[in-house]
Amino acid sequence: MISVQEAEAIIQAQVRDFGTEQLPxxxxxxxxxxxxxxxxxDLPPFNRVAMDGIAxxxxxxxxxxxxxxxxxxxxxxxSPIEISSPDECVEIMTGAALPPSVDTVIRYEDLELHDxxxxxxxxxxxxxxxxxxxGKDRKQGEVVATANQTVNVAxxxxxxxxxxxxLTVKKLPRTVVISTGDELVDVNQNPSPYQIRRxxxxxxxxxLEKYGLQADLLHIADDQxxxxxxxxxxxxxxxxxxxxxxxxxxKFDYVPQVLEELAxxxxxHKVQQxxxxxxxxxxxxxxxxxxxxxxNPGSTFMCLHRYFMPWLQACLGIARQAGMYAVLNSxxxxxxxxxxxxxxKLNISEQGQLLATPLxxxxxxxxxxxxxxxxxxxxxxxxxAFQKGEVYRVWPFKEVG
Ligand SMILES: Nc1nc2c(c(=O)[nH]1)N[C@H]1C(S)=C(S)[C@@H](COP(=O)(O)OP(=O)(O)OC[C@H]3O[C@@H](n4cnc5c(N)ncnc54)[C@H](O)[C@@H]3O)O[C@H]1N2
Ligand code: MOO
Ligand SMILES: [Mg+2]
Numbered sequence: 001m002i003s004v005q006e007a008e009a010i011i012q013a014q015v016r017d018f019g020t021e022q023l024p025x026x027x028x029x030x031x032x033x034x035x036x037x038x039x040x041x042d043l044p045p046f047n048r049v050a051m052d053g054i055a056x057x058x059x060x061x062x063x064x065x066x067x068x069x070x071x072x073x074x075x076x077x078x079s080p081i082e083i084s085s086p087d088e089c090v091e092i093m094t095g096a097a098l099p100p101s102v103d104t105v106i107r108y109e110d111l112e113l114h115d116x117x118x119x120x121x122x123x124x125x126x127x128x129x130x131x132x133x134x135g136k137d138r139k140q141g142e143v144v145a146t147a148n149q150t151v152n153v154a155x156x157x158x159x160x161x162x163x164x165x166x167l168t169v170k171k172l173p174r175t176v177v178i179s180t181g182d183e184l185v186d187v188n189q190n191p192s193p194y195q196i197r198r199x200x201x202x203x204x205x206x207x208l209e210k211y212g213l214q215a216d217l218l219h220i221a222d223d224q225x226x227x228x229x230x231x232x233x234x235x236x237x238x239x240x241x242x243x244x245x246x247x248x249x250x251k252f253d254y255v256p257q258v259l260e261e262l263a264x265x266x267x268x269h270k271v272q273q274x275x276x277x278x279x280x281x282x283x284x285x286x287x288x289x290x291x292x293x294x295x296n297p298g299s300t301f302m303c304l305h306r307y308f309m310p311w312l313q314a315c316l317g318i319a320r321q322a323g324m325y326a327v328l329n330s331x332x333x334x335x336x337x338x339x340x341x342x343x344x345k346l347n348i349s350e351q352g353q354l355l356a357t358p359l360x361x362x363x364x365x366x367x368x369x370x371x372x373x374x375x376x377x378x379x380x381x382x383x384x385a386f387q388k389g390e391v392y393r394v395w396p397f398k399e400v401g
Contacts, residue, residue, distance in 0.1 A: 003381065004306075004339045007271045011281060011307050014267070014289055015314040018171040018239065025159040028151040030212040031169040032316040037145040037155070039162045042135035047098035049076075051130040053111060054089040054118045055102040058127040067119045074099070089118055098131055105130035148317040150211075170316045173239035173289075175215040177204045178231075180246035180255060181295060182222045199367075200244040200293075200300045207304055207397075211312065215242070222252040232262055235284045242308065245295025248278040255292050256280050264290050272381055273339045275299040275364030279307070298364035302341050302376055305397045326356040326377060326394040333385045341376040343369050346396065356394055374398045 002010075020034040049055065056068055068089035072081040076095030083090060083101045090099060098105070104127055112119040138144055144158050151159075151169070159167060184198040185191050201217050208215050216238075220230045227246075234241050246255035247269075260266060264282040271279050276299040280292035289311075293303045314320065326346060334340045344356035356377045359369040375396040379386055386392075 001270045001272045001277075002268050003272050004378070007268055007273075007279070007281070008307065008310070010267050011311050012314060014283055015311065016173070016239070016287075016289070018173050018315060020168050021171045022166045022168050025156060025165055025167050028159075028167050028169055028212070029153070029156060030210055031151050031167075031172075032211075032318055033145060033147050033149050033151060033155075034168045034170050035147050036143045037159060037162065037164055037167070038141050038143055039138050040140070040164075041162075042140050043138040043144075043161070044132050044134060044136070047134050048132040049092050049094055049096045049098055049105055049130065050132045051105055051107040052094050053092065053105055053107040053109075053130070055092045055098060055105050056089045057083065057086065057102050058104040058125065060086040061104070061120065061125055067117050070113075070116050070118055091118070103128060103131075148319060150318060172211065172213045173312075173315065174237065175208065175213060175240040175242065176218055176234050176238045177201050177208075177215045178218045178220060178234065178241060178243045180220050180222060180227065180243060182252070184219065184245075186219070200295065200297055203297070203301060204242055204244070204304055207309070208312075211316065213312070222246065222254065224254045224258060227254050227258045228261065231258060235262060235264065235286060235288045235290075238288055241288060241290045241292075242304070243290070243292040244300045247280045247292045247294060259290060259292065264288075272337070273341065274334075274336070275341065276303045276306075277338070279303050281307075294364070296364035297367035298343075298361070298370070301367065301370055301397075302364075306341065306376065306378075306395055324354070324394050324396065325391050326354040326375070328377065328386055328388055328390050328392060329355040329357040330388050331386065332358050332379070334379065335384055337381050337384075339381045340379040341395075342379055343373040344375050344377045344394070345372060346374040346394070354394070356392075 065087055069087055070091050071083050071088045073091040074081045074096045075093050080097055080099035081090045082099050104125060106120055110122045145155050179198045179201045183195050185195050187197050191197060205215050220227050243255055246253045256269060259282060263285045266282045269280045270277055276294055278294045282290045291308050293300045343359045345359055347355050349355050359373050361369045375394045378393040
């Protein structure tokens with residue numbers, strides 16, 4: 001049986017490039033940029049007034065003028081009002097473009113306004129104060145986001161600011177999430193006492209949405225000929241098949257055999273790990289990649305995050321994060337020589353250490369703790385007794401914090 005590291009290497013060798021596409025920028029959250037995003041103008045595009053008040057020429061204040069006649073009021077978006085004598089000022093609002101005849105802004109809090117005059121109450125000013133100067137943040141044509149960056153909320157705002165209404169992003173693989181098993185009913189159906197709902201399919205679909213990937217869902221009965229026909233169709237129509245269930249030793253676990261009959265080359269079956277030991281992985285002659293994950297919900301979840309998500313990230317060109325590590329926060333022991341993925345809750349100690357507290361469950365059929373857990377702690381196959389305070393690799397599946 002291969003190790004976790006070998007399985008990972010085999011999967012990473014099957015990374016594919018799915019090309020690029022253009023999308024309206026509002027539809028790109030979670031997608032990966034395929035080109036640099038540049039400013040179309042300086043940022044800010046003009047000398048932007050940063051406080052509500054008046055704008056004066058600093059020179060006039062420096063030579064003793066304290067009371068300024070208000071030449072006019074300039075709102076944000078108005079064309080600039082120019083002063084024409086040393087005792088004049090412009091009443092001006094935050095966001096207005098500073099007129100070239102003035103160079104310093106004084107906020108209302110430091111003024112007394114009456115009869116069309118503004119009297120300065122303070123003794124010292126800095127030339128150029130309260131002005132966000134043109135191009136200070138970025139110059140025209142400068143890069144504000146680089147290719148391979150995931151579009152986040154701030155990036156959507158930046159695209160809007162620079163007028164990039166269409167963004168070129170990495171295309172996502174056409175993906176189908178397939179459940180197998182006659183005990184499974186859809187969420188809208190009423191399960192009999194011997195049936196359960198197809199929760200894996202929805203869990204997998206939800207995980208993929210983080211990258212904007214909208215997978216199709218399909219259920220196939222435990223019937224060899226149906227399985228063969230439906231999988232054949234999927235292998236032609238999709239880039240990726242994610243199956244859950246039907247890959248172990250059961251009499252009705254037809255998936256591995258049927259996949260091989262359909263010319264999907266098996267690259268491995270079974271990994272030295274718990275949960276997720278029966279994991280099957282292969283590629284179709286036509287190019288489709290097949291992740292056949294074990295049906296137990298804890299196994300499906302773990303294999304998805306430990307193998308599929310890093311593969312997808314690599315396909316999309318997302319820079320691989322350096323491994324993250326956490327401190328085991330209580331003793332844990334585990335007998336067989338398998339790499340153990342322990343569900344943990346993460347928190348950061350007063351010393352700034354990332355602590356991983358085990359959430360012990362009832363094996364991979366128990367997924368009740370996953371809602372509360374933050375990550376898997378990867379305990380090496382070589383050990384069996386793991387002590388509080390030891391440090392291991394951690395695979396977060398939620399935001400830390
Ligand atoms: N004789 C052996 N039996 C089993 C072994 C073994 O080595 N020898 N391995 C066990 C391990 S480990 C796992 S994991 C499971 C994997 O089983 P399969 O991948 O064949 O999955 P199924 O048999 O179809 O189902 C297992 C379990 O998961 C539930 N399931 C399946 N699909 C879904 C879904 N979409 N949503 C929710 N739950 C699902 C299913 O009802 C079963 O309870 O095999 C062990 N057996
Ligand atoms: O892989 Mo199984 O998930 O150990 O139960
Ligand atoms: Mg089975």
